[in-house]
Amino acid sequence: MCKLEKYGNCDEETKDQGYCIFHKPRKNKREAKEFYEKFLEKFKPLKINKIVLGERRTVIIFEKDIDCRGYVFPEATEDAQFSFTNSIFKGQADFQHTTFEGNVDFQHAVFKLGADFFNATFEKEANFGFTTFEQAAEFARAVFKEVAIFGMVAFKGMAIFKDTVFKGPVFFFAATFNELAIFNGKREEAEYKFYHTLNFSNAEFRKGIDIDLPSEWFKLPEAEAEVCRVQRISYEKEGRREHADRMFVRERRALRRDKVRKAKEELSKSKGIKLKLRAGFKLIKAWGSSVLEFLLADSTCSYGTEWKKTVILWLLYVIILFPFLYWISNSVKVDSIFDYFYFSIVTATTLGYGDLHPIGIGKVLASIEAVFGTFMWAVFLAVFARKYMR
Numbered sequence: 008m009c010k011l012e013k014y015g016n017c018d019e020e021t022k023d024q025g026y027c028i029f030h031k032p033r034k035n036k037r038e039a040k041e042f043y044e045k046f047l048e049k050f051k052p053l054k055i056n057k058i059v060l061g062e063r064r065t066v067i068i069f070e071k072d073i074d075c076r077g078y079v080f081p082e083a084t085e086d087a088q089f090s091f092t093n094s095i096f097k098g099q100a101d102f103q104h105t106t107f108e109g110n111v112d113f114q115h116a117v118f119k120l121g122a123d124f125f126n127a128t129f130e131k132e133a134n135f136g137f138t139t140f141e142q143a144a145e146f147a148r149a150v151f152k153e154v155a156i157f158g159m160v161a162f163k164g165m166a167i168f169k170d171t172v173f174k175g176p177v178f179f180f181a182a183t184f185n186e187l188a189i190f191n192g193k194r195e196e197a198e199y200k201f202y203h204t205l206n207f208s209n210a211e212f213r214k215g216i217d218i219d220l221p222s223e224w225f226k227l228p229e230a231e232a233e234v235c236r237v238q239r240i241s242y243e244k245e246g247r248r249e250h251a252d253r254m255f256v257r258e259r260r261a262l263r264r265d266k267v268r269k270a271k272e273e274l275s276k277s278k279g280i281k282l283k284l285r286a287g288f289k290l291i292k293a294w295g296s297s298v299l300e301f302l303l304a305d306s307t308c309s310y311g312t313e314w315k316k317t318v319i320l321w322l323l324y325v326i327i328l329f330p331f332l333y334w335i336s337n338s339v340k341v342d343s344i345f346d347y348f349y350f351s352i353v354t355a356t357t358l359g360y361g362d363l364h365p366i367g368i369g370k371v372l373a374s375i376e377a378v379f380g381t382f383m384w385a386v387f388l389a390v391f392a393r394k395y396m397r
Contacts, residue, residue, distance in 0.1 A: 014076040014104075018045055032079045032106065039081035043089045052094075064093050072098035072120075075105050082109025082131070091116055102127050113138050121164070124149050132175075135160055146171050148194060157182050170194050174202040181209045190218035190234075198226075205230040207237045215241045219250075222257070228268060232261035252312035259310045263300055266293045307386055314390040321383045325355040329376050338369025355380030 009017045009027040017027040026032070028042050053068040073096065083089055094116045103125045110132045117139045126148045134156045143164040153175040160182045170192035193200040200220060204227060218238050225231040235258035242251035270293035274286040304310050308317045330347040333339045339350055341363065350363045354376045365373045 011077040014074070016074045016076060016078075018049070020045075029075075029078045033108070034079070034081040036084050039084055042081055043083075046089075067091070067094045069094065069096045069098065069100070072101070074101045076101055076103045077105065078102075079106045080108060080111065095119070096122070099123070106130065107133065110134070117141070118144070121145065129153070129155070132156070140164060140166070143167065147192075150194070150197075151175060151177070154178075162186070162188065165189065172197045172200055172202075173205070176203045176206075177201065178206045179210050180206050182207075182211070184210070184212045184216065185214070187214050188212055188216040188218070190216065191220065193220075193224055200224040201230040201234070202226045203230065205233045207233055210237065212237070212241055212244075215245060219254070222261075225261075228261040228265040232258050232265060235261060252309075256305075256309050256312055259300075260305065263297045263305075267297050270294070307383065308390045311390050311393055314387060314394055317383060317387045317390055321355070321380070321387070324379060324383075325351050325376070329355070329372065332372055333365070333369060336368050336372070338367050338372065339363055339365050351376065356384075357381055 009022045009030055010025060011017070011027075011030040012022060014030075016029065018029050021027040024031075028034075028038060028045055031038065034042060050069055050071070050073050053070060055066050055068065056063055057066050058064075091111065091113045092115060094113070096116070096118045097120070099120045100118055100122045103123050104127065105124070106128045108130045111129060111134070113133075113135045115137045116135070119141050121142045121144075122140055123145045125145050127146070127150075129149070129151045131152070132154045133151055134154075136156050137159045138157075139161045141163050143166075144162055145167050147167050147169040148171065149168075150172045151174060155173055155175060155177045158178050158180045160179070162182065162184045163186070165186045166184055166188040168188075168190045171190070172194050201224065216237055218234050220231075220234060222231055225234070235254045239251050239254035239258060242248075242254060267290070270286070270290040274283065274290050277283045277286040307320060308314065326348065329351040333347045333350065334344065339347065341347060341350070346363065350365075353363075354373050357377055357380060
């Protein structure tokens with residue numbers, strides 16, 4: 008008996024074998040041809056020619072529910088030509104636990120009822136471009152091993168990608184999500200959820216997206232930055248400012264890391280002294296820019312989101328660090344140890360009463376503190392205004 012007879016959708020003629028023709032993995036060319044012939048015979052789709060976007064195309068219409076649970080779709084060959092392009096599924100489309108061994112093309116397909124790809128495996132490119140899902144689209148625990156394309160897709164019901172793993176580039180450009188889009192969770196055995204780049208450019212989330220994922224689930228910081236961007240926009244629309252700020256900080260940090268990563272990658276791929284020197288200078292520039300951004304924007308105020316961080320940093324420097332430096336260098340003549348605190352505060356606020364004067368290295372320290380104090384006050388005012396006046 009077929010090892011997957013539990014699904015109740017085996018081929019009657021071959022179900023007495025270890026696997027029926029529908030569930031058998033790694034089919035040869037003859038078996039692939041037999042698979043598609045019996046697939047069409049089983050579900051009897053209607054084929055019609057119609058004009059689509061000004062072109063005459065063959066449209067395959069599945070009038071009833073199709074149950075493909077556990078099926079293994081072989082790669083199409085010259086003898087076994089088949090595609091889901093322009094298909095219309097009027098009933099429930101059940102592809103749970105299905106494996107697509109070759110490129111699979113659902114471009115311009117329409118799923119009238121639910122489309123269920125739970126725990127499906129896409130061995131090669133999966134193209135759902137311009138597809139319409141009239142109701143829920145279930146891709147939970149699916150694995151996309153190569154490119155996954157969902158560009159210009161209309162998700163009219165919920166889009167569920169919970170525990171889904173994307174091992175190749177992912178494209179959701181200009182996709183429309185009418186209901187909540189769920190991308191949380193990751194398969195336990197997978198190291199990452201996103202192994203490659205991710206593109207949500209011009210995607211529209213009308214009821215939000217749940218893709219608030221930890222950094223360690225991304226192999227590339229570029230993908231993390233893209234996820235944080237779309238989640239931040241969603242939080243802002245919902246008025247969840249604190250969460251939006253948190254995602255903004257993660258986005259900026261990921262972009263900072265990605266800049267250095269790309270420079271390192273370019274250096275490792277460079278051949279020849281001239282190209283290596285050019286790539287080396289780019290790496291130094293990227294690293295220097297990253298360090299400067301960390302010191303001025305991240306460490307001081309978390310990219311304009313944490314005014315408390317600015318105040319604490321100012322107090323640590325002005326009340327503790329600089330008075331200690333003045334005292335240990337003996338660069339300010341004072342009558343009491345408390346005068347060091349007084350002088351530090353006056354210098355940091357640039358009041359400069361003139362009753363105490365630094366000498367020697369104290370002049371350098373006082374100049375640095377004056378610049379630091381002025382900068383931190385400007386940062387505080389900008390961050391405070393952004394936080395409470397937007």
